[in-house]
Amino acid sequence: MRLRMPQWFYQLASPRWFYEFSGKLLPWFIAAAIILLSVGSVWGLMFAPADYQQGNSFRIIYVHVPASILAQSCYMLMAVAGAIGLIWKMKMAHVMAQSCAAFGASIAIVSLATGAIWGKPTWGAWWVWDARLTSMLVLLFLYVGVIALRGAFENAQSADKAAAVLSLVGLVNIPIIKYSVEWWNTLHQPATFTVTEKPAMPPEMWIPLLIMVLGFYCFFSVILMQRARLEVLQREMKTSWVQALIKSL
Amino acid sequence: MTPKRKKRLIIILSIVLGSSLIVGLVMYSLNQNINLFYSASQIANGEAPVGTRIRVGGMVVDGSVKRASDSLRVSFALTDYEKQVNVVFTGILPDLFREGQGIIAQGKMDENGIFQAIEVLAKHDENYMPPEIAETMKAKQEAMK
Numbered sequence: 001m002r003l004r005m006p007q008w009f010y011q012l013a014s015p016r017w018f019y020e021f022s023g024k025l026l027p028w029f030i031a032a033a034i035i036l037l038s039v040g041s042v043w044g045l046m047f048a049p050a051d052y053q054q055g056n057s058f059r060i061i062y063v064h065v066p067a068s069i070l071a072q073s074c075y076m077l078m079a080v081a082g083a084i085g086l087i088w089k090m091k092m093a094h095v096m097a098q099s100c101a102a103f104g105a106s107i108a109i110v111s112l113a114t115g116a117i118w119g120k121p122t123w124g125a126w127w128v129w130d131a132r133l134t135s136m137l138v139l140l141f142l143y144v145g146v147i148a149l150r151g152a153f154e155n156a157q158s159a160d161k162a163a164a165v166l167s168l169v170g171l172v173n174i175p176i177i178k179y180s181v182e183w184w185n186t187l188h189q190p191a192t193f194t195v196t197e198k199p200a201m202p203p204e205m206w207i208p209l210l211i212m213v214l215g216f217y218c219f220f221s222v223i224l225m226q227r228a229r230l231e232v233l234q235r236e237m238k239t240s241w242v243q244a245l246i247k248s249l
Numbered sequence: 250m251t252p253k254r255k256k257r258l259i260i261i262l263s264i265v266l267g268s269s270l271i272v273g274l275v276m277y278s279l280n281q282n283i284n285l286f287y288s289a290s291q292i293a294n295g296e297a298p299v300g301t302r303i304r305v306g307g308m309v310v311d312g313s314v315k316r317a318s319d320s321l322r323v324s325f326a327l328t329d330y331e332k333q334v335n336v337v338f339t340g341i342l343p344d345l346f347r348e349g350q351g352i353i354a355q356g357k358m359d360e361n362g363i364f365q366a367i368e369v370l371a372k373h374d375e376n377y378m379p380p381e382i383a384e385t386m387k388a389k390q391e392a393m394k
Contacts, residue, residue: 049379
């Protein structure tokens with residue numbers, strides 16, 4: 001069986017093509033991120049109604065939830081990019097995976113920190129070793145592990161391979177985070193938003209949250225592209241197109 | 250896909266499935282230890298160990314909260330809508346603690362079957378609403394009674 005992948009899949013594999021294409025996309029994503037994040041944060045922090053039990057402290061949701069979603073999406077992207085890199089021996093995929101790791105670690109820290117700040121007034125504890133919180137901490141450790149493992153190799157190819165395998169092994173943690181609140185008794189509440197039921201939150205609360213989530217994704221895309229572009233230039237330093245690009249500056 | 254790539258795909262799939270299987274089995278065997286708390290029924294049925302520190306979770310029964318006038322001692326009952334557990338706690342309760350609220354208490358069962366709590370955490374549910382809506386809903390419920 002020979003499965004042909006679509007044209008864009010092979011185009012993406014070319015570092016030069018990626019560099020030029022992402023250069024065109026970047027301004028749009030920067031604009032979208034600035035607009036969405038400013039609208040979402042002003043709306044969420046100032047105009048959305050307070051919660052009937054938690055009062056204003058619930059507003060941390062507008063940072064905590066997008067950060068937590070992104071920390072998991074970023075991990076999945078890193079693992080899938082790693083798998084593509086391993087299977088098709090595609091340099092660009094490894095560049096993407098490498099660019100994901102540092103951002104993912106930072107956003108996982110944001111998620112854990114905002115959760116702790118919210119937990120103290122709401123639950124009465126900064127930290128509890130329940131399944132949701134612990135699996136999220138494991139996610140942070142996985143990110144740190146991937147970064148450290150990559151740093152431990154001199155040879156870029158072995159580093160790419162090792163990091164990709166570790167991120168694939170860690171992929172099992174993602175469904176554990178997602179379902180931890182259903183499989184076990186946890187202090188963390190179950191999901192407010194599910195695919196099958198309508199949200200347990202009125203629209204004037206979840207619309208700004210949705211805007212924040214989209215804004216976080218745009219911000220993530222900007223950072224990811226910037227890091228990947230830099231990495232492409234570093235890895236392709238000796239090629240003629242990078243030399244020409246540097247001369248033209 | 251070339252045979253070589255296909256082979257690599259199979260290796261990767263087996264790594265992912267294999268690690269999931271291992272983690273799944275470990276978690277299955279640790280199942281009870283991963284649960285943060287015991288429910289009131291589990292305690293009433295004697296599934297929770299006596300004399301060691303455990304957590305119990307449930308809803309605070311309406312009208313069960315009694316505060317001592319001369320100390321921070323509070324007693325209340327927890328329910329999972331099947332069985333009840335009586336809890337005694339001395340200390341400051343979290344802001345969200347109220348009747349009908351889900352909470353988790355850490356402590357020990359004493360000989361009289363009363364749970365001596367050393368820490369009480371409020372459990373928040375997944376529902377959020379503005380105060381005005383909460384009030385109208387409450388008024389409607391009162392009217393229906």
